[in-house]
Amino acid sequence: MGGLLNDEEIIPDQGKTPPDAVPEAPPAVPAARPRRRVLRTVGLIAVAAVVGLVGGTAVGYGVQAQREPTALPPLNQPDLAHPKPLPKGQKAKPLPASEDLRAKAQGDLRKLLLPKPAGAKKAEYADADGWMDVSRFASAFDRPSRALDYQLDLGIRRVAVTAWATGEHREVEIRLVQYRASDVHGAADFVEDQQGYMPDEDFAESEGQELKGSSNGRSYVFPVKRKAGYLDMYEARAYFYRGDIAVEVFVVDTKKISQNDIRSLAERQLGRL
Numbered sequence: 001m002g003g004l005l006n007d008e009e010i011i012p013d014q015g016k017t018p019p020d021a022v023p024e025a026p027p028a029v030p031a032a033r034p035r036r037r038v039l040r041t042v043g044l045i046a047v048a049a050v051v052g053l054v055g056g057t058a059v060g061y062g063v064q065a066q067r068e069p070t071a072l073p074p075l076n077q078p079d080l081a082h083p084k085p086l087p088k089g090q091k092a093k094p095l096p097a098s099e100d101l102r103a104k105a106q107g108d109l110r111k112l113l114l115p116k117p118a119g120a121k122k123a124e125y126a127d128a129d130g131w132m133d134v135s136r137f138a139s140a141f142d143r144p145s146r147a148l149d150y151q152l153d154l155g156i157r158r159v160a161v162t163a164w165a166t167g168e169h170r171e172v173e174i175r176l177v178q179y180r181a182s183d184v185h186g187a188a189d190f191v192e193d194q195q196g197y198m199p200d201e202d203f204a205e206s207e208g209q210e211l212k213g214s215s216n217g218r219s220y221v222f223p224v225k226r227k228a229g230y231l232d233m234y235e236a237r238a239y240f241y242r243g244d245i246a247v248e249v250f251v252v253d254t255k256k257i258s259q260n261d262i263r264s265l266a267e268r269q270l271g272r273l
Contacts, residue, residue, distance in 0.1 A: 104273070105243055105245055105273075109158060109160040109176050109178060110131070110160045112160070112176060113130070113160055113161075113174055113176060114174055114265070114268055114269045114272060115162075116164045117164070117166065119166070120164040120166045120172075121165045121166075122163070122164055123163035123164055123165050123171055123172075123173070124165075126161070126163035126173075127161055130160055131158065132160070132161045132175065133159075134148070134151065134156055134159065135148060137156075137177070138151055151190075154179055154184055154189055154190055155179045155180035155181075155184060155186045156177065156178075156180075156186065157178045157179055158178050159176070159178070160175070160178075161173065161174065161175045161176075167255075169252075169253055169255070170251065170253040170257075171251070171252050172249075172250070172251050172265065173248075173250045174248070174249050174250075174265075174269055175247070175248040176246075176247055177245065177246040177247070177248065178245050179245075179246070180244070181244060186244070186246070187241040187242075187243070187245055187246040188241055188246075190241075190246045191240060191247075194239050194248075195208070198220050198237075198239075203220070203222065204221065204237070205223060206220060208220040209263060211238065211267055211270060212263075213267060213270055213271070214240045214242070214267075214270055216240055216241060217238065217239065217241075217247075217266065218239060218240070219237070219238040219249075219262045219263040219266055220236060220237050220238070220262070221235075221257060221259050221262065222235040222236065222237070224256075232255075233252065234252065234253045234255065234256055235251070235252050235257070236250075236251045236257040236259075236261065237250055237251075237262070238262055238263070238265070238266035240266065240270060242270070242273045243273075247266070247269060247273070249262065249265055251265065
């Protein structure tokens with residue numbers, strides 16, 4: 001076997017930063033043309049349209065008048081179920097915290113992270129307090145300064161992270177990226193952008209597989225990377241969002257990572273949100 005993995009090999013590149021929008025070209029101004037013949041033609045068409053409209057309306061009215069009237073359904077429908085009104089002065093009980101997704105997301109985001117499995121070690125590069133600075137989060141992209149501007153535009157609020165090591169070289173990292181409420185759906189935009197790169201040659205080269213319990217989540221297994229003098233590099237990722245939280249799951253190893261490995265990990269994290 002080759003040498004040990006260094007930090008750059010353990011922590012995968014985050015991904016690409018979305019390109020700037022290309023400005024649209026101004027619409028071309030049509031050349032001026034003689035208007036006399038056009039106006040005359042338009043006038044004839046307008047007269048014909050009015051005559052056709054009046055004639056069609058008259059024929060339609062005559063046909064409808066000869067038909068038998070159709071009975072309308074009764075306005076009163078007693079079978080419809082309505083919730084009973086609360087007694088005067090009584091208010092509806094709020095949802096318990098375990099069921100209120102918004103309340104869960106406003107507390108300590110780190111408590112929503114998947115706990116380390118038994119026997120796992122804390123990864124050497126993991127953040128000590130479970131929080132990742134926004135600038136450090138952006139630094140993992142191929143264009144950090146542009147990525148930071150992009151994240152600020154999306155309304156990034158905070159990033160909670162956990163990481164652990166199992167086996168000889170397997171490393172796992174999970175990030176919860178929360179965005180502020182605004183007219184921009186930051187979590188959805190970020191996840192969809194990252195998923196859009198996954199079929200590319202430099203990434204997973206596939207559309208991935210759906211995550212159970214999520215309408216937007218997908219998991220990806222990357223082709224193995226081989227380099228002379230180094231151990232083989234295997235990588236898998238998952239991306240999904242729930243509410244204002246985007247979730248990234250990374251797994252790297254020198255041994256093969258199965259689709260079931262990454263999907264199971266992502267679905268367990270999904271179950272905590």
